[in-house]
Amino acid sequence: MIRLICLLLVLPLPALATGFERPIPQPQTETAEFWFLVGSIALVIALAAVQFLVQRK
Numbered sequence: 001m002i003r004l005i006c007l008l009l010v011l012p013l014p015a016l017a018t019g020f021e022r023p024i025p026q027p028q029t030e031t032a033e034f035w036f037l038v039g040s041i042a043l044v045i046a047l048a049a050v051q052f053l054v055q056r057k
Helices: 002-010 030-056
Strands: none
Touching: none
16 A cells, blocks of 8 residues: 555656757857867768779779
8 A cells, every 4th residue: 555655656657757858059169169170071081092092893
């Protein structure tokens, strides 16, 4: 009986939860833009190196 009472007390708790609030996107910082540029350049260089290695065969 005690377990039933505890279960009945716990079940309504999800109904009292707050609603979902969508996260607000933050603006991109200059540091993030710089590292994106570095990553993009590194990717292009890596693709060129792969092209060079594949073309040699």
